[in-house]
Amino acid sequence: MIIGSRLRDLREAKQLSQGDIEKRTGLLRCYISRVENGHTVPSIETLEKITRALEVPMYELFYDGVEPPKVPSSINMLSQRQKIDWALRGKGLRAFTTIAKTMGQMSERDRKLLLHLARKMSHRQRGGRES
Secondary structure, X not given: OOHHHHHHHHHHHOOOOHHHHHHHHOOOHHHHHHHHXXXXXXXXXHHHHHHHHHOOOHHHHOOOOOOOOOOOHHHHHHXXXXXXXXXXXXXXXXXXXXXXXXXXXXXXXXXXXXXXXXXXXXXXXXXXXXX
């Protein structure tokens, strides 16, 4: 399946123009056109922006069925453990979403620097030596 044609089909089904997607994502209309025509392969972060703008879940880019695909039971067990995770509900979810959105707008170099600093701080809090 070609992602570009799937994106175009979803966009047209929602009766949105490439300009509408440009306004909702901040991506240039010419870039959206290049993706839809298969001239550019978008990153996962870009696909997330576009699917948010289209108000569809990411799996719809890769799956043609009406219902979401069934999740293997081993993954279901993992998701049960994750339900207690702070980033999945309430203020934790809002904080996590804000962090993810902000990091998505950063350059790759800045993301690496931020993650490096977070690792150092985490290591220091656990009483480890700094590297």
